[in-house]
Amino acid sequence: MMMNRRSFLGTTAALAGTLAAPAVLGQARPRAVVIGGGAGGATAARYIANDSDGMIDVTLIEPTRHYYTCFFSNLYLGGFRTIESLGHSYGTLAADYGINVVHDWATGIDRDARTVALAGGGSVPYDRLIVSPGIDFKEGAVPGWSTAAQNRMPHAYKAGSQTELLRAQLENMREGGTFAMVAPPNPYRCPPGPYERVSMVAHYLSQNNPTARILILDPKESFSKQALFEDGWARHYPGMIERIGPDFGGGNVEVRPDSMEVVVDGQVEAVDVCNVIPAMQAGSILQDAALTESDWATVMPATMQSVMDENIHVLGDSARQGAMPKSGFAANSQAKVAAMAVRHALTDSRLFPARFSNTCWSLITTDDGIKVGATYQAGEDRIEAVDTFVSQLGESDEVRAETYRESLGWYDSITSDMFG
Amino acid sequence: MLRRILLPILATLAGAPVALAQEGDAERGAVLFRQCNSCHVAEPDGPSRTGPNLYGVVGRAAGTLEGVRYSPAIREAGEGGLIWTVETLDGFLQDPRGYIPGSRMSFRGLPDLQDRMDVIAYLTGDAPVVHSSDLGRLSPEIFTIEGDVEYGEYLSSECVACHSASGSDEGIPVITGIDPEAFILALHDYRDGHREHQVMTTVTARLTDEEIASLAAYFAMLEE
Numbered sequence: 001m002m003m004n005r006r007s008f009l010g011t012t013a014a015l016a017g018t019l020a021a022p023a024v025l026g027q028a029r030p031r032a033v034v035i036g037g038g039a040g041g042a043t044a045a046r047y048i049a050n051d052s053d054g055m056i057d058v059t060l061i062e063p064t065r066h067y068y069t070c071f072f073s074n075l076y077l078g079g080f081r082t083i084e085s086l087g088h089s090y091g092t093l094a095a096d097y098g099i100n101v102v103h104d105w106a107t108g109i110d111r112d113a114r115t116v117a118l119a120g121g122g123s124v125p126y127d128r129l130i131v132s133p134g135i136d137f138k139e140g141a142v143p144g145w146s147t148a149a150q151n152r153m154p155h156a157y158k159a160g161s162q163t164e165l166l167r168a169q170l171e172n173m174r175e176g177g178t179f180a181m182v183a184p185p186n187p188y189r190c191p192p193g194p195y196e197r198v199s200m201v202a203h204y205l206s207q208n209n210p211t212a213r214i215l216i217l218d219p220k221e222s223f224s225k226q227a228l229f230e231d232g233w234a235r236h237y238p239g240m241i242e243r244i245g246p247d248f249g250g251g252n253v254e255v256r257p258d259s260m261e262v263v264v265d266g267q268v269e270a271v272d273v274c275n276v277i278p279a280m281q282a283g284s285i286l287q288d289a290a291l292t293e294s295d296w297a298t299v300m301p302a303t304m305q306s307v308m309d310e311n312i313h314v315l316g317d318s319a320r321q322g323a324m325p326k327s328g329f330a331a332n333s334q335a336k337v338a339a340m341a342v343r344h345a346l347t348d349s350r351l352f353p354a355r356f357s358n359t360c361w362s363l364i365t366t367d368d369g370i371k372v373g374a375t376y377q378a379g380e381d382r383i384e385a386v387d388t389f390v391s392q393l394g395e396s397d398e399v400r401a402e403t404y405r406e407s408l409g410w411y412d413s414i415t416s417d418m419f420g
Numbered sequence: 421m422l423r424r425i426l427l428p429i430l431a432t433l434a435g436a437p438v439a440l441a442q443e444g445d446a447e448r449g450a451v452l453f454r455q456c457n458s459c460h461v462a463e464p465d466g467p468s469r470t471g472p473n474l475y476g477v478v479g480r481a482a483g484t485l486e487g488v489r490y491s492p493a494i495r496e497a498g499e500g501g502l503i504w505t506v507e508t509l510d511g512f513l514q515d516p517r518g519y520i521p522g523s524r525m526s527f528r529g530l531p532d533l534q535d536r537m538d539v540i541a542y543l544t545g546d547a548p549v550v551h552s553s554d555l556g557r558l559s560p561e562i563f564t565i566e567g568d569v570e571y572g573e574y575l576s577s578e579c580v581a582c583h584s585a586s587g588s589d590e591g592i593p594v595i596t597g598i599d600p601e602a603f604i605l606a607l608h609d610y611r612d613g614h615r616e617h618q619v620m621t622t623v624t625a626r627l628t629d630e631e632i633a634s635l636a637a638y639f640a641m642l643e644e
Contacts, residue, residue, distance in 0.1 A: 047577070329581060336577040352574045357581070359619055375622055387625045389618040396492070402521040406582075406619075409591030413584040 029057045030346035033116055033126035035106045035285065037062030037090060040132030040315030040331035042418040047339035049097040055347045059100040059124055061116065065089060068159040071328045072411055075363060077167050078200030086159060092420035109289040111309055128342045132315040132331060133283025135189050141279035142182055142255055149257040153274040157189065169273045170204060176211040177272030180262055182253055183218040184277045189317045189326045191224035194277055196362040202237040203365050216243040217264060219251035225362060225372055231393055232364035282318035296320035301378035302354045303341035304334050313338040322382030330358045332414055354378040361407035369404030444541025452539050462543055471525065477504050477543055479550040493522030501614035507552040507602035509540050518593025552605045563601055565629055567637025575631055576638050600636040607632045
């Protein structure tokens, strides 16, 4: 396919750029720098590098060498995936797309000088910056919990060692024990995520510890795909799952990691595993660079540019963009629009109308998949939904199995869309 | 016997419509059809086995032969207006379960375009060749709209989030190897309600005829 021609050109031009471009062209290539190598950042870097035919110098700053996708990490908890199958490296982006992949922490953005500071020292100059750092947790959001307690009460909401820890705790839970989840308030990463996780934990427990129970403490009145999840839980895991909503104290929860207790509206309850998913906010680098207002970085819908700084685009979970959920699919979709806008700004390539889409698949049990999704467009000052769809109650087993197979195909496609 | 089936490819490379022809070899198709024999015959008045008798299938609405236990998915596709033509058979034979999710046909598909054309030539026999564009559902002009390849490339970025650009068809069909006419027909069929799929119906709802032509032109170029 064309990719080979392009990546060949990209690499060649990258070499020329490093060695001789300033002398030959009289001017260095414009520089796009991307902070964060997840669904938003990796996609944006790849699309800018691939589509600009080497005309733009692309740097991707990402601290980890192996990225574990948050999407599908619940399937690992349920035993449907290995942790290895969720890991991806940046080798192809560097080798085949000519992207400078820098494995370091971006510690700050100097918006006046247009540079990104690195933890390892030095800084990286940019003409356009794309920031896609994912989420951070709000300290103090769940009384009694802090990141210092995350080894006793894992969040497992950034995939990797936290996810493995939660799985290990699940495996070691005493017979008939209680798995508690403190669910997050809106808005948060992956709206169906906590409830798919409950489904996967229930799947594991129903096979390995069938007298165990699951307690969800939820500050929200309702949640994504609620009717579909609750129908699935009643069919597959009768009596195992109890959800306490805000009417019964689900919004008034304190945790005690040392004694493994949760306090719900003043009632103390001992639990065996406690998955705390606190309230979230934009990645701290955005907070530090004064690009956020009340927790999130507001962006312009047609380009994903920060309303605070036109040289900076913010993607994915950290962005306040309007109607799209915070999901890997959404970040990947936004990245393509931002990549087009960055290329237009730096090389005067064509500008097309912003088109976005999203689908979130969730697995309830073996071969029982559900989905929700929509198409989106840029409105005046926010992204707006165009058309939406959601799985229906009472669908046949065949349709549900097909939906799950679809999600497997999607995983393979989106990860190759991100990492090449 | 070399039965000639034209599969017009209306790619608009460099602005000029290019028509390519793909010939189907019915004799070779008969040999290829042996792998279908455990479930299908293709004889006049032949019996339907696990799957329907495929004699006369070209031009027939999907899921409508009497006395066959079709999957609900095939039956619904026929009720939705799916007619077996060179293009729709081409799409189905390439990836049966991707083309009609819920189909019970356990055949993995024929990845090679020539193989598919040969089988379709065999199934057509002496009957008239039926192209989707012959059905009158879409005006012929739809297939001659000049696509904007660069716009198509941008629009395609929405497709490849789910449809692998690298040719894996696990769970979701490959769309890089479908000929432009079949591609255009499929997107119009989703948009106009002749084919049903939650995601595809939603995604195509906002596509204009020109945008569909642009996508087809881009994906056709990828094959080169």
